[in-house]
Amino acid sequence: MNKILVVDDAEFMRLRYRKLLSAEGFEIVEAGNGQEAVHAYEKERPDLVLMDITMPVMDGLEALKQIRALDGGARVVMSSALGQQRVVLSAIKEGAKDFLVKPFKPENVLDTVRKHLA
Amino acid sequence: MDWDSEDIELSEEELITLVAEAEEELDGAEGVLLQMEAASDSFGRRAGDEERLDTLFRAMHTLKGNASSVGWEAMASLAHAAEDLMQGVRDGTIAPSGDVADLLLRTVDEMRSLTSALAEGGEMPAVSASLIRDMQSISDRASEEYAGDSRSDSDLFRGGGAPGTAVEGSALVVEIEVSEETDIPAVRALQAIMACEEMGSELVSDPSKDDIDAGAMEDGGRILCRISEPWERGEIAEALHEIEGVIHVRFGTSTGEDLAGESGAESEVDEGKSADAGIARSADTRQIRVDVSLMDRLMNQVVEMVITRNRLSSLIETLSDHGMRDLSEEMQATVEQMAGITTTLQEDIMQTRLVPLDSLFRRFPRMMRNLKKSSGKEFHFQTDGGDTEIDRSLLDAIGDPMIHLLRNAVDHGIEDPEVRRGAGKDPAGTIRLSAFRQENFIVVEVSDDGGGLDVEAIAARARARGLLDSDAERRMSEEDLLDLLFSPGFSTSESVTEISGRGVGLDVVRREVEDVNGTVIVENRPGRGSTFRLSLPLTVTTVRSLLVEIARQVYVIPLGSIRETIRLEAVDLHRTGDTPMLPFRGDFIPLFRLRDFFPDSSGAIAGGDEKYIVVLSMDRRDYGLLVDDLLGEEESVIKPLRRPIGNIPGLSSATIRPDGSVALILDANGLFKEMRRTARRAINE
Amino acid sequence: MSSKEKSESRSMVTFLIHGQEYGMKTEAIRSIIPVGDMTFVPGAPPSVAGVINLRGDIIPVVELEGTTRDDDAPWEEGLALVVEIPDDAEDLAVALMVDEVTQVDRADFARIEDTDELMVARDRADAVIGVLSRADGPLLILDPAGLVPEEKEVGA
Incomplete structure (x- = not known):
């Protein structure tokens, strides 16, 4: 079973992800900010990370860098809002595999997740 | 816009979390804003203010994200405007003045009332448009003043060779088109360039990664990448098609000049070499872009012209009836000429609305590959007839139904490899998506060579759902039983995950297809698979049709569903039960009156003098409809029947006759289905 | 009672059904x-x-619920008000059959009362949203939206 780390400071978004993805048989680990995400990554070694960009304590871009430093093969998909083009460009250059734009369509999330777990 | 809390579908748990989080964020935001208002002179420079501004920004960001993810537009639009404003304050382009604080506090108040309306399930209060406008105008002013100041100068790519630099050895030019409709096209473009980078040794691209940083490709468009060896076209095409938003990939070879200069996007790519997998047709004929809404308006005007033309024709007939033969004949000839022109014009405009089904089919190979991986099934996916053209609006309408049918084929059609081996079949199945034109319809089929449908199991499920009792079941043919698959309530939430992990059943597929006047049926081959067949009309605005009279009213029957017309006195009818049967092409087919289909209105559509039979062809079988008179053919313009009439099975729409009256358009399939439904209900009662 | 102090005068068409x-x-x-x-x-x-066809649009002709004529009675020439129905998705209008248009008047909408009489009136038609008491009998106020009930599943 594939393990996915979901990182978002909004509890509601995590809830939506969890519902959607666990229904598809994925194991879900959650983190509420970038720092928690880095710790969780180290401990859980998930197969995929879905990570928000705007978060307190440590933002998604910084967490991406740290996770990639821990594990060069880490697969991270950024989630962003429209208008965050610049940050998303940076994230892709920093090695993020893909991105999703809010608001999400469940099928886009699933397609993207499956694509990168294949 | 009027908006009701009930428009949002949320579970109790989701609702509670959404509301609680909104209240929490609003409390936090309000605290910061009150400080901002009180200390506007020094706010932003005091210790801890940076964190406070971050908190405020994130609160708006979170509210926006949560709201937009559930379609809570009122909240999302307010939060969006507030977030932009906060972004400016955080960046230092907007001063955290008392006015700004006041504006944001009023926004928070609005958001509170939206939140409590959501919590209580009441009607959403209207959002103050002026509030959003005021916030936007502050943001806009600030960003104008700041324009030009935010150029990025990161230089990750220059080492790859500047545009125009010749690359030694053999090089491949890849032309990639990124859709403007995808999310953040620029990032997709960057991903495409990076994918090319991984495939070849040296790479030059136009636009370059720096150009993209500086704002190129924001609305999608074409990228030319030149890659030196080693490269493998198939792999490159595949990798590029993996990227969302990449709609075209073409190959050519390069002489080193292709990418020079600023007009790189117009470079010629060697046509002769463009033959690999996943390569779409080129779009290099002389074309202009036209707004779809303009096309719709043009179409509507032509349609009005057709109506006017029909009216003119009928006026001339009247003229002729009044003895002005010479004049009317000449006029008639002129109108015929005009008719020819309007018909051509109409066809040409219709032509511009046609798009090849490929633009839809192209989405599926990747989806099917992913499904193959996640399902553990083995199958080949084939598409056929992607060059069949279809009206643009239909293309949009059938996207979701196709996805559903394809997923169903994987999940339920194709058996597990061991099962297939056990049945003596190739362990890898075949799922086939094909399209073709059949007379006045476009047919799109999804077929699989799996185990087929289990009619027994379908009947059992229908019984369990209360859709069927054993008495009714005995009277139903296998086709009728298969048709139960499309009944609302057949696939319930319980079966959703088991079926395809999606909350849409076949009833939704049928409804969506019928909404565009199409039909969907299933064909079963026990042990050998099944085929779902969608028949869609060629056009959405007019239909060639036969006019008939029934009980002193004119009805319109699309020619596509008519087999034949027969004089009643020329046939011998037989009777089985209450239904008269008509001998037709070596078979007997049932004969109906319009009022048989509408028992509740039968009084108002009785009393005609029946002289003809119109034989209508259904998906699988024919039936006859008794009519009083045949009034000739015409090109009928389809107009919707709106609420409170809405969707009456069998009466899909209406048209306006040359004399200005309204005639209803009969839908042969819908009529027959409604009949069966009524019969089933009667049996159950 | 206190509602009488506030006055909200609006133009109104009155008619007989x-x-x-x-x-x-x-x-x-x-x-x-x-x-x-x-x-x-x-x-x-x-x-x-x-x-009916109204300048190229097909418009349903409706009768006020509860006042529908006898099924077999022939349709006679009559008057109808073309009423715009508020709707987000599309332009909706219906033609409401009336027997006679009595006047176009200003009425004080604040005086519309929610009385027992309204309860009685509502039994007749969902579209009735209020009653205006007058010397020559009650005037029932209709809400355009009430003329077009939300989509119901046909045939279900």
């Missing part, structure tokens, strides 16, 4: 048209008498 006088705000009414031949729509809800 089967002897009862009704009123509707003028903004909702696009035009007043004579209705002659209409096309009967089998299977339509009972309140729909038929459809």
Whole structure:
């Protein structure tokens, strides 16, 4: 079973992800900010990370860098809002595999997740 | 816009979390804003203010994200405007003045009332448009003043060779088109360039990664990448098609000049070499872009012209009836000429609305590959007839139904490899998506060579759902039983995950297809698979049709569903039960009156003098409809029947006759289905 | 009682349907048209008498619920108010059959009361949203949106 780390400071978004993805048989680990995400990554070694960009304590871009430093093969998909083009460009250059734009369509999330777990 | 809390579908748990989080964020935001208002002179420079501004920004960001993810537009639009404003304050382009604080506090108040309306399930209060406008105008002013100041100068790519630099050895030019409709096209473009980078040794691209940083490709468009060896076209095409938003990939070879200069996007790519997998047709004929809404308006005007033309024709007939033969004949000839022109014009405009089904089919190979991986099934996916053209609006309408049918084929059609081996079949199945034109319809089929449908199991499920009792079941043919698959309530939430992990059943597929006047049926081959067949009309605005009279009213029957017309006195009818049967092409087919289909209105559509039979062809079988008179053919313009009439099975729409009256358009399939439904209900009662 | 102190004067069209006088705000009414031949729509809800062509649009002709005529009675020439129905998705309008348009008047909408009389009136038609008491009998106020019930599943 594939393990996915979901990182978002909004509890509601995590809830939506969890519902959607666990229904598809994925194991879900959650983190509420970038720092928690880095710790969780180290401990859980998930197969995929879905990570928000705007978060307190440590933002998604910084967490991406740290996770990639821990594990060069880490697969991270950024989630962003429209208008965050610049940050998303940076994230892709920093090695993020893909991105999703809010608001999400469940099928886009699933397609993207499956694509990168294949 | 009027908006009701009930428009949002949320579970109790989701609702509670959404509301609680909104209240929490609003409390936090309000605290910061009150400080901002009180200390506007020094706010932003005091210790801890940076964190406070971050908190405020994130609160708006979170509210926006949560709201937009559930379609809570009122909240999302307010939060969006507030977030932009906060972004400016955080960046230092907007001063955290008392006015700004006041504006944001009023926004928070609005958001509170939206939140409590959501919590209580009441009607959403209207959002103050002026509030959003005021916030936007502050943001806009600030960003104008700041324009030009935010150029990025990161230089990750220059080492790859500047545009125009010749690359030694053999090089491949890849032309990639990124859709403007995808999310953040620029990032997709960057991903495409990076994918090319991984495939070849040296790479030059136009636009370059720096150009993209500086704002190129924001609305999608074409990228030319030149890659030196080693490269493998198939792999490159595949990798590029993996990227969302990449709609075209073409190959050519390069002489080193292709990418020079600023007009790189117009470079010629060697046509002769463009033959690999996943390569779409080129779009290099002389074309202009036209707004779809303009096309719709043009179409509507032509349609009005057709109506006017029909009216003119009928006026001339009247003229002729009044003895002005010479004049009317000449006029008639002129109108015929005009008719020819309007018909051509109409066809040409219709032509511009046609798009090849490929633009839809192209989405599926990747989806099917992913499904193959996640399902553990083995199958080949084939598409056929992607060059069949279809009206643009239909293309949009059938996207979701196709996805559903394809997923169903994987999940339920194709058996597990061991099962297939056990049945003596190739362990890898075949799922086939094909399209073709059949007379006045476009047919799109999804077929699989799996185990087929289990009619027994379908009947059992229908019984369990209360859709069927054993008495009714005995009277139903296998086709009728298969048709139960499309009944609302057949696939319930319980079966959703088991079926395809999606909350849409076949009833939704049928409804969506019928909404565009199409039909969907299933064909079963026990042990050998099944085929779902969608028949869609060629056009959405007019239909060639036969006019008939029934009980002193004119009805319109699309020619596509008519087999034949027969004089009643020329046939011998037989009777089985209450239904008269008509001998037709070596078979007997049932004969109906319009009022048989509408028992509740039968009084108002009785009393005609029946002289003809119109034989209508259904998906699988024919039936006859008794009519009083045949009034000739015409090109009928389809107009919707709106609420409170809405969707009456069998009466899909209406048209306006040359004399200005309204005639209803009969839908042969819908009529027959409604009949069966009524019969089933009667049996159950 | 206190509502009488606030005055909210708006223009209103009043009309007779089967002897009862009704009123509707003028903004909702696009035009007043004579209705002659209409096309009967089998299977339509009972309140729909038929459809007509109004400048290229097909408009349902409706009768106020609870006042529907006898099924077998022939349709006669009559008057109809073309009423715009508020709707997000599409331009909706219906032609409401009336017997006679009595006047276009200003009425004090704040005086509309929610009385027992309203309860009685509501039994007759969902569209009635209020009652205006007058010397010459109650005036029932109609809400345009109430003329077009939300989509119901046909045949279910």
